Amino acid sequence: xxxxxxxxxxxxxxxxxxxxxxxxxxxxxxxxxxxxxxxxxxxxxxxxxxxxxxxxxxxxxxxxxxxxxxxxxxxxxxxxxxxxxxxxxxxxxxxxxxxxxxxxxxxxxxxxxxxxxxxxxxxxxxxxxxxxxxxxxxxxxxxxxxxxxxxxxxxxxxxxxxxxxxxxxxxxxxxxxxxxxxxxxxxxxxxxxxxxxxxxxxxxxxxxxxxxxxxxxxxxxxxxxxxxxxxxxxxxxxxxxxxxxxxxxxxxxxxxxxxxxxxxxxxxxxxxxxxxxxxxxxxxxxxxxxxxxxxxxxxxxxxxxxxxxxxxxxxxxxxxxxxxxxxxxxxxxxxxxxxxxxxxxxxxxxxxxxxxxxxxxxxxxxxxxxxxxxxxxx
Ligand code: FAD
Ligand code: NA
Numbered sequence: 001x002x003x004x005x006x007x008x009x010x011x012x013x014x015x016x017x018x019x020x021x022x023x024x025x026x027x028x029x030x031x032x033x034x035x036x037x038x039x040x041x042x043x044x045x046x047x048x049x050x051x052x053x054x055x056x057x058x059x060x061x062x063x064x065x066x067x068x069x070x071x072x073x074x075x076x077x078x079x080x081x082x083x084x085x086x087x088x089x090x091x092x093x094x095x096x097x098x099x100x101x102x103x104x105x106x107x108x109x110x111x112x113x114x115x116x117x118x119x120x121x122x123x124x125x126x127x128x129x130x131x132x133x134x135x136x137x138x139x140x141x142x143x144x145x146x147x148x149x150x151x152x153x154x155x156x157x158x159x160x161x162x163x164x165x166x167x168x169x170x171x172x173x174x175x176x177x178x179x180x181x182x183x184x185x186x187x188x189x190x191x192x193x194x195x196x197x198x199x200x201x202x203x204x205x206x207x208x209x210x211x212x213x214x215x216x217x218x219x220x221x222x223x224x225x226x227x228x229x230x231x232x233x234x235x236x237x238x239x240x241x242x243x244x245x246x247x248x249x250x251x252x253x254x255x256x257x258x259x260x261x262x263x264x265x266x267x268x269x270x271x272x273x274x275x276x277x278x279x280x281x282x283x284x285x286x287x288x289x290x291x292x293x294x295x296x297x298x299x300x301x302x303x304x305x306x307x308x309x310x311x312x313x314x315x316x317x318x319x320x321x322x323x324x325x326x327x328x329x330x331x332x333x334x335x336x337x338x339x340x341x342x343x344x345x346x347x348x349x350x351x352x353x354x355x356x357x358x359x360x361x362x363x364x365x366x367x368x369x370x371x372x373x374x375x376x377x378x
Contacts (some may be wrong), residue, residue, distance in 0.1 A: 002228045004030040004213075005377055009220040010236030012040020013358050014348030016206045017072075017365035018234050018373060022193070023211040027377050031212060034219040039203040040236075041319075041349075042358060046198075048058050049261050052288050053198050053295075058255055059272065059286050061198060063187040064359035070191045073364065077202040079193030080294060084186040088274040090151045097274065098186065099144070099152060102178035107151060114180040121145055121178060138169035143176040155278035160253065160309040169324065170278045189359075194291055229343075232376050234368070236348030238318060239334045241296050247333035251322035254312035255279075257305050265299045282306040345372050 001007055005027035008015040015031055016038070022029045037043050041057040061084045064070055073079075086097045095103045104117045112120065124145025133139035136157060140149045153176070157165045161172075195202040207214055220237060227233065235242060240250045271290035275282060286305045289297045312318050321327065331353050338346050347368050349356045356364065 001030055001223060001225045001231075004028050004231065006030075006232050006234065006373065007032065007227055008234045008236070008352070009033075010040060010348060011035075011038035011203075011207070011214060012214075012348060013238060013361045014236045014356075014365045015040070015041055015234065016203060016204075017362050018347070018369050019186070019212050020206050021366065021369040022373060022377065023209040025374065025377060026211070028211045029213070030190075031207070031214050032220055032223065033214070033216055033242045034215050037198075037200075038207055038214055038216065039200055042199045042203065044199040047259075047261065047288075047303045050301045050303055052297050053292065054259065054288050054305065055183060055199065055286075056257075058257070058319070059288075059291070059308070060358065061187070061192070062194060062358055063189040063192040064357075065190040066359055066363050067334065068366065069359045069363050072366065073202075073359075076205040077195040077197070079191075080196055080292065082194045082291060082293075083192055084185055084272075086186050086269065086272045086274060087270055088152060088156075088276050089255050089280075090155075090276040094273075095152070096184040097152075097181060098177060098184070099148060100182060100184050102182045102184055103152075107148070108147070115284055117178075117180055117362075121148070124148070128214050133170045135166045135170055137165040139170040139173050140176060143173070144178060152276050154276075155280075156274065156276045156283060159281070159283050162310050165299075171325075231343065232373065233270050233344045234373065235344050235346050236351045238350040239338065239346055239353055240330070242346075242351075243337050246337070248330045249314075249336060250318075250330055250334075251324060251327050252312040252318035253309060253320040253322060254316040255319050256308040256310070258308070259303060259305045262302050263300065264302055267302050267304050281308065282307050318350060320355055323353075327353070 003018060006020050006022050006029045008029060008031040011031045011033035018028045019031045042060050044053050044055045047054050072277050088097050089093050101114060101117055105112050121144060124147060126144055127146060128138050128142040130142040133142045140153050154165055161168055266287060267287050272284055272286055274284045284307050288303050345368060346352060348361055
């Protein structure tokens with residue numbers, strides 16, 4: 001590592017964006033990742049049996065309204081016209097999500113105008129005052145009323161946290177938006193789509209530069225001593241791990257994925273089906289062929305992945321920050337420690353303990369490059 005102008009820890013979108021910008025500036029960069037592949041959590045691969053592209057760390061949908069990010073990502077890939085939509089099974093019936101006028105008409109079994117639906121939800125939500133809610137269940141009821149809470153939120157939340165929603169803090173839910181139109185597009189950003197030839201091809205193109213060296217299966221903590229002192233390091237691993245958990249562990253939720261190839265051409269007719277009921281152990285089923293209806297996938301086999309959610313233990317992949325008041329206090333301690341590391345810049349999902357969509361990780365990496373990295377290298 002002693003020859004590089006910059007070292008990046010983590011070959012996810014954040015790290016690769018920084019590396020690509022550094023290489024374009026004429027400097028050399030080594031990117032380390034402890035995993036055997038690049039791409040971080042956006043990595044995907046072809047299922048060997050069917051050729052269907054499967055996102056190994058959970059389904060990834062690209063969407064952004066950020067013009068700079070959209071121009072940037074289009075340098076590395078074209079996008080399909082895929083528009084994400086999600087459905088939910090509740091008590092044996094199927095509803096569109098996010099909760100919208102279609103969901104309400106279906107659930108209440110009659111035609112509702114937007115104004116009638118608003119009035120109905122207002123009445124049902126009046127049962128509990130939002131300010132008085134001191135647990136997740138009461139907060140949710142105060143926002144959307146008890147019937148919708150019980151149909152769509154209670155079981156799903158219980159499964160996400162493995163905890164009764166009455167024992168979860170109210171802050172876990174800040175908003176529960178209800179759309180009073182029939183629009184059931186999941187994202188409302190200006191641009192949306194999936195990379196035409198897959199995430200891994202996109203990520204590899206970002207890394208494909210003579211001044212970028214990728215070292216896989218390499219853990220930062222095994223090689224840090226070989227970095228020339230004064231070399232800037234962009235660290236996108238877990239911030240608590242960087243400091244040996246000196247201020248305690250930050251809480252994360254993790255996911256378990258159980259994948260199956262089925263001998264049918266179409267299992268569920270859509271890419272993501274949520275399961276709101278608590279007696280179904282998984283939270284959702286992904287059927288990956290539906291992310292790319294334009295591709296020539298086999299007509300007699302399909303790949304489905306059941307997703308299970310739980311709090312992360314020490315050896316688990318950290319996916320979503322839990323972000324309790326205690327976590328925020330611990331994070332504050334790590335921010336203070338980080339400020340005392342002049343050569344290390346902390347970034348990305350794990351390095352800042354923040355859920356970041358891909359477009360946010362890329363935007364944040366471009367900003368870090370402009371404000372912190374470029375000045376150090378020139
Ligand atoms: P990561 O992709 O996590 O990359 C960090 C890398 O650092 C990892 O590869 C890791 O192996 C490496 N690393 C950590 N520690 C070390 C170490 N000590 N030494 C070497 N390497 C190390 N975004 C969207 O826009 N749309 C979606 O639909 C979407 N779905 C998601 C679903 C799930 C389940 C999750 C968890 C995330 C999802 N995201 C989605 C977010 C997306 O994954 C992130 O925006 C993106 O991964 C952020 O990139 P990153 O580089 O910050 O982190
Ligand atoms: Na949801």
